[in-house]
Structures are given as C-alpha cells and as structure tokens.
Amino acid sequence: xxxxxxxxxxxxxxxxxxxxxxxxxxxxxxxxxxxxxxxxxxxxxxxxxxxxxxxxxxxxxxxxxxxxxxxxxxxxxxxxxxxxxxxxxxxxxxxxxxxxxxxxxxxxxxxxxxxxxxxxxxxxxxxxxxxxxxxxxxxxxxxxxxxxxxxxxxxxxxxxxxxxxxxxxxxxxxxxxxxxxxxxxxxxxxxxxxxxxxxxxxxxxxxxxxxxxxxxxxxxxxxxxxxxxxxxxxxxxxxxxxxxxxxxxxxxxxxxxxxxxxxxxxxxxxxxxxx
Amino acid sequence: xxxxxxxxxxxxxxxxxxxxxxxxxxxxxxxxxxxxxxxxxxxxxxxxxxxxxxxxxxxxxxxxxxxxxxxxxxxxxxxxxxxxxxxxxxxxxxxxxxxxxxxxxxxxxxxxxxxxxxxxxxxxxxxxxxxxxxxxxxxxxxxxxxxxxxxxxxxxxxxxxxxxxxxxxxxxxxxxxxxxxxxxxxxxxxxxxxxxxxxxxxxxxxxxxxxxxxxxxxxxxxxxxxxxxxxxxxxxxxxxxxxxxxxxxxxxxxxxxxxxxxxxxxxxxxxxxxxxxxxxxxxxxxxxxxxxxxxxxxxxxxxxxxxxxxxxxxxxxxxxxxxxxx
Numbered sequence: 389x390x391x392x393x394x395x396x397x398x399x400x401x402x403x404x405x406x407x408x409x410x411x412x413x414x415x416x417x418x419x420x421x422x423x424x425x426x427x428x429x430x431x432x433x434x435x436x437x438x439x440x441x442x443x444x445x446x447x448x449x450x451x452x453x454x455x456x457x458x459x460x461x462x463x464x465x466x467x468x469x470x471x472x473x474x475x476x477x478x479x480x481x482x483x484x485x486x487x488x489x490x491x492x493x494x495x496x497x498x499x500x501x502x503x504x505x506x507x508x509x510x511x512x513x514x515x516x517x518x519x520x521x522x523x524x525x526x527x528x529x530x531x532x533x534x535x536x537x538x539x540x541x542x543x544x545x546x547x548x549x550x551x552x553x554x555x556x557x558x559x560x561x562x563x564x565x566x567x568x569x570x571x572x573x574x575x576x577x578x579x580x581x582x583x584x585x586x587x588x589x590x591x592x593x594x595x596x597x598x599x600x601x602x603x604x605x606x607x608x609x610x611x612x613x614x615x616x617x618x619x620x621x622x623x624x625x626x627x628x629x630x631x632x633x634x635x636x637x638x639x640x641x642x643x644x645x646x647x648x649x650x651x652x653x654x655x656x657x658x659x660x661x662x663x
Numbered sequence: 664x665x666x667x668x669x670x671x672x673x674x675x676x677x678x679x680x681x682x683x684x685x686x687x688x689x690x691x692x693x694x695x696x697x698x699x700x701x702x703x704x705x706x707x708x709x710x711x712x713x714x715x716x717x718x719x720x721x722x723x724x725x726x727x728x729x730x731x732x733x734x735x736x737x738x739x740x741x742x743x744x745x746x747x748x749x750x751x752x753x754x755x756x757x758x759x760x761x762x763x764x765x766x767x768x769x770x771x772x773x774x775x776x777x778x779x780x781x782x783x784x785x786x787x788x789x790x791x792x793x794x795x796x797x798x799x800x801x802x803x804x805x806x807x808x809x810x811x812x813x814x815x816x817x818x819x820x821x822x823x824x825x826x827x828x829x830x831x832x833x834x835x836x837x838x839x840x841x842x843x844x845x846x847x848x849x850x851x852x853x854x855x856x857x858x859x860x861x862x863x864x865x866x867x868x869x870x871x872x873x874x875x876x877x878x879x880x881x882x883x884x885x886x887x888x889x890x891x892x893x894x895x896x897x898x899x900x901x902x903x904x905x906x907x908x909x910x911x912x913x914x915x916x917x918x919x920x921x922x923x924x925x926x927x928x929x930x931x932x933x934x935x936x937x938x939x940x941x942x943x944x945x946x947x948x949x950x951x952x953x954x955x956x957x958x959x960x961x962x963x964x965x966x967x968x969x970x971x972x973x974x975x976x977x978x979x980x981x982x983x984x985x986x987x988x989x
Contacts, residue, residue, distance in 0.1 A: 502702040506966050507928030514962045517950040518713040594827050598932060601829045602947055614829065621833050621936065624848075628837050635830035643825040 396654070402647030409641055412456055413463035420453035425609045433627040443629040445619060451630065454611040455637050461612050462593045462641065465523070469530040469592040470585050476531065477538025478574070478581055484539070485546035486569050496543065500536050508533040512595055516604045526605050530595050534588060541584050545577040579656050586649035590642045597638055613638050688981055696974050700967060707963045708752045711955050712745070722765055722953045735765070739956065761960040766952050771960035775942060779964070781851055782941035785933065786926040788857050789865035790919065796869040798912075801876025802903060808881065816873065823870025828929060832863040832936035849938035860937040864929055868922050875918050879911040886910075913980075920976020924969035931965075 393400045412419060422440075428448035436443045442451035484495035503511070515529035549555065550573060558568050599605035600614030608615065613634045620630030711718050719736045720727065736742045739762070740751055755761065761771035804816045839846045839859060847856050883889065884907050892902045931943030938944070942961055949957035 498702075501699060502706070505699045505703050505970055506706075507925050507969055510928040510931070510962060510965055510969075513931065513946070513950070514707075514710055514958075515713070517958055518710045518955070520715055590825070598827065598829060601932065602935065603951065617829055617833065624833055624836055625841060628841070631830075631833040631837065635826075635834055638830050639822070639826050642827070643821065646821065646825055 393651075396651055398647055399651030402644040402651065405640055405644035406648055409459055409644065410463060413459040416456040416460040420450075420456050422450035422453045424449065424453040424457040424611050426450070433623060433630075435627070435629055442633045443627065445616070445630055446623060446627070451616070451633055454616060455613070455633060458611040458613045458616060458634070459637065459641075461523075461606055461610065462596060465527060465530070465596040466589045466592040468527050469534050469596075470588045472527070472531045473534030473588065474538050474581060474585055477535035477540075478542040478577070480535070481539030481542035482546045482569070482574060482577070485543035486550055486565075486573060492543070495539065500539060503533070503536050506533075509595060509598060512599060513602065513604060516599055521604055521607050523606060523610075526596060526599060529599075530592055533595075534592060537588065538581065538584055541580060542577055545580060546573055549573050549576050579652075583649055583652045583656065586645050586652055590645035590649070593638070593641050593645070685981070689978055692974060692977050696970060700970055703966045703970065704753070704756065704963065705749075707959050707966065708749055710959055710962070711741075714955070718955060722955060738763075739765075761963070762956040764949075764957040765954045766949075766957070771957050774945060774957060775960055775964045778940060778942045778945045781939060782927065782930050782934070782943060785857070785860055785864060785930055785939060785941055786923065788861035789868065789926050789930075789933075790923060792861045792865035793869035793872055794919075796865075797872035797876055798908070800869075801873045802880055802908060804873065804877040805880035805884065806903065813877075816877075820870040820873045823866045823873075826866065827932075828863045828867065829932050829936060831866060832859070832933060835859050835863055836936075851940055856937075860933050860939050863936065864926060864933040867929070868919075868926065871922065872915060872918065875915050876911065879914055880907055883907040883911040917976060917980050920972060920979065923976070924972045927965050927968055927972075 393403055426449060428444070431440065431444040431448040433446055434440065434444045434448075440450050440452065442455065445451055445454070480495060481500075484492040506514075511533050512529045515532060516525055519525045519529065555568060555572055558572050563572075596605055597612065597614030597617070600612035601618045603615075603618065605614060606612035616634040617631060617638075620627070620634065623630050714721055717732070719732050719739070719741060723731055723735060733742075740748050743751070759772050761775070763769070764771055764774060767774075800816050800819075804813045807813045836848055836859065840848045846859050850856050880903075884903070886907075889902060889907055892906050893899075897906075927943075930939075930941060931946055933939065934941045934943035935947050942964060946958060946961035946965070949955075949961055
C-alpha cells in the first residue's frame with residue numbers, strides 16, 4: 389500500500405486530499421471560525437475577505453464554516469451509506485452466490501434486476517420524495533440504491549471462489565457451510581469490495597449533494613454542499629463565490645475518492661496497469 | 664469429367680446470424696422486459712403508500728377540513744382496498760390514464776406528453792455532444808498513449824466524471840452567460856438555449872465514453888487485422904477510422920444505450936438548473952407541490968423510457984455483434 393502511494397503520484401494526491409477532507413469533517417466543530425448557522429445580514433453576499441476567506445451567503449453566514457460543517461454531513465452520509473449498503477450487499481449477494489438455486493434466482497432476477505430497472509438517482513428521488521426529507525430517510529434511500537452494486541460484485545466473486553480448492557479442503561475437513569462462508573469465502577472478497585466502497589463513497593457524496601440540491605435531502609439550516617449550490621444558483625450574478633467554493637469542495641471530494649478507487653484497482657490487479 | 668457440387672451453405676447461418684434467430688432474440692428480450700416493467704409499475708404504484716401518515720393530509724396541507732380530505736381521498740380512490748386500487752391503477756394505465764394532477768386538475772398523461780419532447784430533445788443533444796467530444800478524444804488518447812495529449816485528456820475525463828452536473832451547470836452559466844455573454848441562461852427557445860444544458864448533461868457521459876473508446880481502441884490497434892491493413896499500405900487514418908474504430912465502437916454502443924437511460928434521470932437536475940420545460944423539471948415541481956399523482960406519473964414515464972431504451976440498446980447491440988444472440 390505504501391509502495392502504491394509513493395510510486396503513483398496521482399494516488400498520493402488523492403489519498404492526501406481524501407485524508408484532509410475526512411480530517412476536516414471530523415474536526416469541523418473545532419475548525420469552523422464562525423457559527424455555520426449564524427446570520428449577519430450586514431455581510432450579506434459579501435465576497436471573500438481576510439475575515440471570511442470564502443465570503444458570505446445571502447443570509448450573511450460564513451461560507452467556509454458552512455463548507456466545513458457540510459463536509460461533516462457529506463462524510464457522515466457517505467460513510468454510513470457505504471457501511472450499510474456494503475454489509476447488506478455483501479451478505480445478500482454473497483449468500484445468493486454461495487447457496488445458489490432458488491435463493492440466487494430470487495435475489496438476482498427479481499430483486500436486483502428490478503432495482504436496476506430504475507436509474508439509481510431516480511429511485512432515490514422517488515423514495516425521498518414520498519418518504520419525506522431528513523437525514524435518516526436520505527441514508528435509507530441511498531442504501532436502497534447502493535447495496536445492489538455490492539451484491540452483484542459479491543455474488544460474482546463468491547461464485548468464483550466457492551469452487552476453489554481451499555474451500556473444498558475446508559469442506560473435506562468437516563467445516564460447516566456457515567463457517568466456510570464467513571471465515572473462508574467472505575475474507576477472500578474483501579479487496580474488490582474495498583474498491584467498490586471507494587467508488588461508493590464518491591457516489592454517495594454526489595447523490596446526497598444532488599438530492600439536497602433539489603431540496604430533497606438535508607433540511608435547512610443544516611449545511612449541505614448541494615443545498616449551498618442551490619442557494620448560490622439564485623445569486624450567480626451578484627455572488628458567484630457562493631457557487632464556486634461548494635463546487636470545488638464537491639469536485640475535490642469525488643475526484644479524490646475516484647482516484648483512490650482507480651489506484652486500489654491497479655494495485656489489486658497489476659494486469660490492468662499494463663493495459 | 665468429374666463435377667464437384669458444393670452444397671449451398673450460408674456462412675452467416677452457421678454462426679446463428681439468421682433473421683429467425685434475430686426475431687427469436689427480440690421476442691426473448693421483450694419477454695424478459697415485461698416482468699421488469701410490471702415490477703416497476705407496481706413499485707411506482709406503491710410509492711404513495713410510503714408517505715408517512717396520511718398522504719391526503721400531506722397534499723392538502725395543515726388547514727384542510729375533514730370534508731376536503733375525505734373528498735380528495737375518494738377522488739384518488741385511496742378509500743378503497745389496496746388490491747382494488749392496484750387493479751384500477753393497472754386498468755387506467757392500460758388505457759393511458761395516469762390520473763389527474765391534484766394541483767392543476769389536468770390529466771397526468773397529457774402533462775407528461777406535453778413535456779416529454781423537451782426531455783428527449785435535451786437527452787439526444789447531450790448524447791450527440793458527448794459523442795462529438797468522446798470519439799475523437801478517445802482515438803487521440805489511444806494513439807498518443809502515454810504522451811502529453813493522452814495525459815491531458817485523461818485528466819479532463821477524470822474531471823468530467825467527477826464534476827456533477829449541478830456544479831457544472833452554474834459554472835458554465837457563470838462563464839458563458841454572465842462572463843462572456845454568449846449564451847442564454849435558461850429557457851427553451853432554439854439552438855442557443857440548448858447548448859449549455861446539453862453540455863452540462865453530456866460532459867459526464869463524454870468523459871466516460873472517451874475512456875471506453877480509448878481502452879477499446881488500444882485493444883483493437885494491436886489486433887492482427889490492423890497489422891494486415893497497415894502491411895497492405897493503407898493510410899494510417901483509414902486503418903484507424905475505417906478498421907479499428909468500427910470494431911472498437913461495438914462495446915461503446917452498450918454503454919451509450921445504458922447511459923441514455925441515465926441521461927433521462929440526470930435531466931431532472933439539468934432541467935431544474937436551466938428551467939428547461941421537460942419531464943425532469945415537471946417531476947421536481949410535482950414533488951415540491953406534493954402532487955403525488957403527477958409525481959408518480961413522471962417517475963413511471965422516466966422509468967419505462969429507461970427500460971425501453973435498454974431493450975432497444977440490447978437489440979441494436981445484437982445486430983452489430985451477432986455473437987450476443989448465441
């Protein structure tokens with residue numbers, strides 16, 4: 389892993405940016421120079437200054453403080469969605485692949501194919517629109533669309549691994565199916581799942597921002613990068629900084645996790661480097 | 664004199680390339696589509712039952728009287744048993760009746776019909792934009808592999824994949840409408856209004872397609888038939904564009920088909936940014952107004968279009984590459 393980062397400068401940059409963002413999210417309450425919800429109408433729509441390096445929004449709130457707290461929201465949603473959908477997807481897809489038969493048909497043909505029939509973001513919009521806005525509902529909707537990717541991946545990997553000799557050897561030694569699945573098969577698919585998780589993090593952050601941009605995600609006054617962009621859209625002429633800084637934050641986040649996913653993939657599959 | 668008679672063998676039929684097999688494939692693929700469409704219809708029907716509390720009270724707001732709530736519940740058929748509601752929904756759908764919008768009392772199907780062309784126009788324009796960028800960029804990137812052009816285009820594509828359309832749209836407005844004054848900010852009135860929304864919607868697809876074209880071309884240009892074409896003395900442009908690109912584009916078609924469906928979903932955000940009067944904007948307007956029948960209708964229309972586009976892509980793909988049907 390250390391070799392990967394030192395040899396691949398892009399991966400190192402991605403790792404550093406992602407680490408910085410995660411640290412900023414964790415330390416946001418101590419790093420924010422002002423109250424993210426504190427309104428100062430005399431500073432309304434002010435551009436960047438020494439006191440407010442990223443300027444102020446239409447209610448005079450400090451954009452830097454809101455971006456830092458927004459990072460916390462993005463990372464919290466992204467992390468929770470990746471964890472929940474990863475665990476659910478790996479268990480459901482992995483079991484379907486391991487058990488096979490009717491369970492596999494049910495999971496792949498009925499559940500996964502039906503969910504894949506919706507474009508992901510549309511399904512999330514539909515769920516949040518009817519369930520109502522809020523952090524827990526947003527996480528639920530994103531988990532519903534997120535677990536399918538992990539399930540497909542886990543199923544494919546388990547189908548391949550369950551025919552390998554070490555699994556047969558464990559069975560010959562009398563290990564139970566449950567023991568083989570949890571102690572031998574699942575640990576073997578951790579690496580591709582990590583790649584998927586890195587992509588999933590970028591996707592979840594983007595989806596959260598998309599829904600908040602549409603007014604369906606995080607409820608105000610809690611800061612969210614998507615909602616900040618939506619606010620900024622109404623002040624493109626008089627306060628373009630309201631759009632520029634949240635856009636840069638979002639792009640850096642997605643870019644860093646995408647770069648990390650690419651680097652992980654290359655590291656795990658050296659053949660892809662040659663192509 | 665010995666006469667050898669050679670039996671007539673259709674070489675293409677040997678690999679399964681017959682009109683009958685094509686027909687059978689289309690029928691089989693359509694048969695697979697029907698249950699998926701039915702499940703989607705069922706899920707969309709069930710959406711209104713996900714609303715926490717009473718959906719009618721949510722639609723009418725806090726000040727609604729009991730009589731008003733009861734009247735609307737009866738009008739929407741929500742006072743009947745769920746199975747009966749479901750049967751009525753399916754029968755209505757069969758007759759093209761998706762109910763009546765709660766806000767403007769217009770039939771939902773008519774509202775969708777009036778907005779549908781704008782969304783298709785935007786999605787097709789975005790697709791054209793992405794192809795115009797992705798194919799030449801992908802080819803250049805492949806033939807210049809490892810050089811400056813390849814690295815620069817790689818960076819552009821990484822940025823394109825990572826730049827969401829709700830961030831890109833306002834940035835493009837800032838640059839081209841406010842900064843340079845070249846293009847209009849919003850609305851739908853001719854080609855000039857289409858450029859920014861199509862660019863916003865198409866950039867992500869362009870970046871993804873460019874990566875596909877690059878890797879596909881890299882694979883093709885090392886094939887024997889390319890070496891043969893070069894050995895025959897053909898011009899490099901002919902070898903690349905007439906031979907390698909033709910085969911290299913086959914896997915790209917599948918991605919494009921799948922992404923065409925995603926463009927329809929992505930149009931929801933792009934249409935909101937540019938006030939484009941399409942189905943996506945109508946969906947968000949319906950959701951914000953808690954007009955559940957209209958929101959359900961829009962979601963169903965986009966989902967069914969997505970399924971149809973996937974079906975057409977699969978069929979087209981099987982025409983381009985007959986091995987798919989085997």
